Amino acid sequence: MASLGSGSRGNATLLQAAETCILVDCGFSLRDIQRRAALRGIDLGDLDAILVTHEHSDHASGVATLARHYGIPVYLTHGTLASGRVANCPDVRAFNADTQLHIGAFTVQAVTVPHDAREPVQYCFEYGGQRAGVLTDLGSVTSHVRSAFNDCNLLLLEFNHDRRLLADGPYPPALKRRVGGDWGHLSNSQATELLGQLNLQRLEHLAIAHISEKNNSRDCVEAQLRDLDPVLLEKAVWACQGAGFDWIEAARDTTASKSQREPVQAP
Numbered sequence: 001m002a003s004l005g006s007g008s009r010g011n012a013t014l015l016q017a018a019e020t021c022i023l024v025d026c027g028f029s030l031r032d033i034q035r036r037a038a039l040r041g042i043d044l045g046d047l048d049a050i051l052v053t054h055e056h057s058d059h060a061s062g063v064a065t066l067a068r069h070y071g072i073p074v075y076l077t078h079g080t081l082a083s084g085r086v087a088n089c090p091d092v093r094a095f096n097a098d099t100q101l102h103i104g105a106f107t108v109q110a111v112t113v114p115h116d117a118r119e120p121v122q123y124c125f126e127y128g129g130q131r132a133g134v135l136t137d138l139g140s141v142t143s144h145v146r147s148a149f150n151d152c153n154l155l156l157l158e159f160n161h162d163r164r165l166l167a168d169g170p171y172p173p174a175l176k177r178r179v180g181g182d183w184g185h186l187s188n189s190q191a192t193e194l195l196g197q198l199n200l201q202r203l204e205h206l207a208i209a210h211i212s213e214k215n216n217s218r219d220c221v222e223a224q225l226r227d228l229d230p231v232l233l234e235k236a237v238w239a240c241q242g243a244g245f246d247w248i249e250a251a252r253d254t255t256a257s258k259s260q261r262e263p264v265q266a267p
Helices: 030-039 063-070 078-082 143-148 163-168 173-180 188-195 218-228 231-235
Strands: 002-005 012-017 020-024 049-051 074-077 092-095 100-103 106-112 121-127 130-135 154-158 205-209 236-238
Touching: 002 030, 012 030, 012 121, 012 130, 020 106, 030 063, 049 063, 063 074, 074 078, 078 092, 106 143, 154 188, 163 173, 188 218, 205 231, 218 231, 231 236
Parallel strands: 020 049, 049 074, 074 092, 130 154, 154 205, 205 236
Antiparallel strands: 002 012, 012 020, 100 106, 106 121, 121 130
C-alpha cells in the first residue's frame, strides 16, 4: 500500500499484489496524479482498476479523466454512479454496496459506511492470507465496519479531527455539525476506540489518514495512540496531503483467508 495524498484537497491510494495494481479514488488532476504516481514508481497505464469510495470531489474529481486517458475500468456503487459526479468513464462496473469483487490477484470487499454520500463504501483487500483496509470518510463506527476491518495487516484509517480543535476552529457551525456528526468524519477518539476493538497483534502498519489541516495535529493523534498502546506509534505512518506515504508492505503470510463469503463478480 502507498498513499499519493490524503486530506480534504485530494485522496488517492495504491494497492499492489503480484501483478495487480489498483488505485482507490482520485481527487487530483491528471497531471498531478501522474506526478504523484511516478514518485511511487507506478505507470498509471498499468493500473488494473480504479475503485471509487464515494462521489465527493476530494475522492472522485479526477477519476473520469484518468480512466479515459488510460482506458482503466472504474468500479463504484450504483449510488455513486447515480450521483452523476463520476461520468463519461469508458468502462464502468457498478455494484451494490457490500459486494465482494475479484480484481486480478485481489479479493476486494466493499463495506458500507455511514457518510453523507449516495452509497458510500470503503474497501478491504485480501491476497495470500494478508488483509489491507482503506477506511476513511465515515462519521461513526458500526458493528459491520468493526467486523469487516478486523485482522488487517495494513490499515489506512481516518483520524480527521480533534473534537476540541473542531469546536474551537474556524469552520462555520453548520460545517462543524457535518464534520463531527454521525455521517461525517471520524475524530481521533473514535478512530482510537475502533483500534482498541480490532486485532492489533495482526496489525503491522497503521496509516494515519484524512487528517484535517485546520482541526487536528500530529501531537493530538499521537497522544491518543500512546494512551491506547505505545507500540502503535512504532507501526504508524502518516498520510500527508502533499505526498501521502511511500510503500508499506505486509510480511509474507501463507495463512488462508478467514473470509468464507462467496465472491460476486461485478458486471
